[in-house]
Amino acid sequence: MSRLTELIDRIKFKDPKLGKELMEEFKVISARRQFGLNFERHKPENVELPNRKIKKGDKVRILPERKSLKKGDQRLWLVKEIFKTGKKKVASIKLLDDLEAKTLEKDIDNLIVVAEFQDYIYPGLVSTGRLERNKDKPYHTVINGENFHALKALNFTHKGKIDVIYIDPPYNTGSRDWKYNNNYVEADDNYRHSKWLAFMERRLEQAKDLLNPDKSVLIVTIDEKEYLRLGMLLEQLFPGQRIQMVSSMINPKGSARGKEFYRVDEYIYFVYFGKQTVNDVLIPGLCVSNSKDNDENEAEGESKKIKKVRWASLLRSGSEAQREDSHLKFYPVLVDRGTKTIIDAGDPVPLGIDKSEVDIPKGLDAVWPIRSDGSDGRWQLNQNSFRKLLSNGHLKISSINKKSGKITFNYLMEGQRKQLKEGGLIISGKDKYGGIIVEYSDKDSVVGRPRTLWMTKAHSATEHGSSLIKKFIPGRTFPYPKSLYAVEDTLKFFVRDNPNAIILDFFAGSGTTAHAVMRLNRLDDGARQCISITNNEVSAEEQIILKNKGLRPGDKEWEDLGICEYITKPRIKAALTGKTPEGKKISGEYKFYDEFPFSKGFSENVEFFTLTYHTPIAIHHNLAYQQIAPLLWMRAGSQGMRIDKLPEKGWEILGNYALLVDLDKNADFILSLKNRPKIKMVFIVTNDDRRFQAIVRQLPDGVEAIRLYESYLKNFQFTSE
Structure with a gap:
């Protein structure tokens, strides 16, 4: 319909009377609404490709002069020929779709290639760097490019394979937070909402084919500007699927809305596919219900206390606890002096030989089974059993006395190990010493699924979004990043039971989703993958500064300040390595399910790509x-x-x-x-x-x-x- 208004405007220019009559008829037709969401499906978008070399047959735009703040010529031209004039390359161009237009000659430095969405495109990926810290794990991938085209490429690599799509799209606030056809959509744009809907519809249509039809979930965050239209769009795009909306507090202090109520929350839509359900997991601070389905008392939301899993002490107590009672269980537990991690169990020491005579490897401390009265005791396990439990993560440090330095150990008994294997127990995270946290999976023993109102300080976008980014990439800012822990919580409901889940975020922004997936992998040694897609757009304010310097898209100084190069890549690298872009250890620590220093990083891999044409x-x-080699590899x-x-x-x-x-x-x-x-x-x-x-x-x-x-x-x- 918007295309009709464009054509009518052209008619008005040549015949005002006819144009006026056509507009009146158009208004009558457009006022007829069918039931459901109706919006203008605007002409498909186009994308400028500043790094693509200009070739004969390309569609191009003429760029404004350097240091100019004007939009420039938005018309499309066809490159008819390219030739040299002295040392410069010049293109002969003709206005597209205008048979009578004359050809112009333009320096190719003043042209930019444009890809229209209705054109055939031939995308590929070029690697721009990789980090590897665990050869046994798959790579997270970050793609710099137009997300619609990247989604098209993923339909070759991941069709029907994605377990979770989590996106935080532009909220269409009218404050220059997104572009349509290379122009910012302003608050006073008459087609602001329909442009946003057309933009979202095209991408969600592509995303639909990527999701696993048997079991997957689409998660979309939004605020009050578009949540009603988004809800109807989701219903129309995914008929028959279960859709639910949650309200999540992201700013406890609230943000002003003129003289209206302060806004403290935003909305999260969940679209469930196939057999997808919400896992019952421990989410501190969220309103929860652990009553069984269809229980008439469920609305009361009384949460039962968590039944704790009891770990056994490695040190034998009670009867037959002396060294003489089982001398094969008298051996040193070797602990790394610096990291305080268990390395191995030493050989048993025969009776008659004092422990002081045993040689201990350099850099390791020996922890012996000493009873409270100072006599030699024994461990519960022999050396072989100790090593087996240690390798499976079923043995850990339980405490370290700050004054004496005494270390105690715990292990899971056989019955609990069996429950863990059969699903009666689950691993929910790691403690401050790196040992696993184990909980009962029975929803009556553990807190159940949260309700649709989430209120927890951990989801504050200020403390755990903006402030966190400042620590990882000092001196760099990103508008409205999500709380790392909010994204982690949201994903955990759907990937806790799938350590090999594939998560896609095609509005990746600062890279919070990839960061959250790395944290989830650390909690249970998972091998989940995150695919992040973002562009390298420069903010509106920075564009003005750069243009005043005579810079353009494609110039290195311009591209270095784009979202992907300036924020996403360095943030993910910093999270992985524990070091800032300047090479300094990141100060502070994660304080959520488990606490550990930012500087420790993650045992993960990531590779960065740029989408090419x-x-x-x-x-x-x-x-x-x-x-295309990276596409085959993916x-x-x-x-x-x-x-x-x-x-x-x-x-x-x-x-x-x-x-x-x-x-x-x-x-x-x-x-x-x-x-x-x-x-x-x-x-x-x-x-x-x-x-x-x-x-x-x-x-x-x-x-x-x-x-x-x-x-x-x-x-x-x-x-x-």
């Missing part, structure tokens, strides 16, 4: 494999090494996937594959379906085969339809 010419000549699980180049020998096996390019080498390939049981995915490059099927029949059981065409990126040709 390629021409059909490069694609048809197989010149863009390196740009589809195979984002773990281990990557096949970044076409293998000279015709095939390659690396990490947990394989690539076959030369089908004549399939015999050697199959033979090597059978000796690699960890390989679960194989990409085969061929247009011949018969040969493809013949090779598939030879693959080991459990290996998934995916066919790639000779022109690799034909698989990645997308349009917005």
Whole structure:
């Protein structure tokens, strides 16, 4: 409908009377509303690509002069030819969709490539850095690019595989918090709400195909500006799905709304797919109910006390507690002197040999089973049992006396270990010594699911959002970041029982979701992955400063201040390594389910990518494999090494996937594959379906085969339809 108003405006210019009559008829038609949410589905967006080299056939815009604050020419031009004039490259351009337009000649430095959503695009990924701190875990990924196009690419790598989508989209406040077609949407824009809805609808349509239909959840945060329209949009996009809204306090002090009530909360929508339910977990400070479903007393919300799991003391007490009663259980527990972590159990010391005669490795302290009267006692476990429980995390330090330095140990008994294996007990986190926290999973023994009103100080966006970012990336600010603990809590309801969950955030902003997933992994040694998508937009205020300096998008100084480069990447790096961008240890500590220093970082991996766009010419000549290599790696699980180049020998096996390019080498390939049981995915490059099927029949059981065409990126040709 907005397209009609644009056309009518053009008619008005040539024939005011006819234009006026058409507008009156248009108003009558537009006033007819059907039941439900109706909005203008604006012409699909376009995105400017400042880092893309200009080529013949590209659509471009003419940039304003440097140091100019004007918008510049918003019309689209087609590049007809590129040639050199002296040392400069010049483009011959013609106004798009205007057959009578004359061609202009413009310095290509004053042009910028534009990708319209209805055009075919050929995206790829280029790595801009990686950090690895645990070779056994998959990588979190951060993608710098237009999120609609990135979602299109993910429909190749993760279709139906995402367990949780958590997004914090622009709230459409009218205060220049987002752009539509490269222009800020102002508060007085007549189509402000419909532009936002069209913007969100396109992305949610793509997200729908990524979610696991059997069990997954879509989580969207919003405030009062658009929550009613968002709710109706979700109902229309996901008919038949269960949808629920929660009110969450994020600013206890409140923010002013003119002379209205102070705003302290925002809203969170949950869309449940398949068998997805809300897990009962311990969430300190939230209003909870642990009554059974359909219990008439559930509304009263009386929470039962948590039944604590009892750990056994490693030191034997009571009868037969002397060293002489079981001398094989008299040995030193070796503890790292610096980190205060348990390293191993030393060898048993025979009777008659004093413990002072035992050599202790350098840097370790020996903790002996000494009774309260100072005599030699014994442990409950022999050396082998000790080591087995330690390796499984079922033995830990229970306390360290601040004055004497005495260390005591606890372990889980056999019955509790069985309950843990069968699900009667769950691991809910880690304590300050790094040991696991174990709770009963029975909802009548542990607090149940929270209600729809969340009120906890840990969710304050000021203390645990803005202030936290200042610690991790000093001197840098980000508007309205989420509380790290609020995101962690929200995700925990859905991924606690899935240590391999894949979480997607395509409005990643400062990177809070990835940070929260790393914390969740630390709580239970999980291998969850987070895929974060953000752009490299520079704030409106900074744009004015940069433009006054004569800078433009694409200039290094401009790009260095974009969201992804200036906030997201350094924040995630700092969280992972425990060091600021300047290399200093981050002061302070996490104070939530478990307490540990920020400087400790996480045993996780992350890789950063930039979304790139390629021409059909490069694609048809197989010149863009390196740009789709990360997409193949991501589809195979984002773990281990990557096949970044076409293998000279015709095939390659690396990490947990394989690539076959030369089908004549399939015999050697199959033979090597059978000796690699960890390989679960194989990409085969061929247009011949018969040969493809013949090779598939030879693959080991459990290996998934995916066919790639000779022109690799034909698989990645997308349009917005």
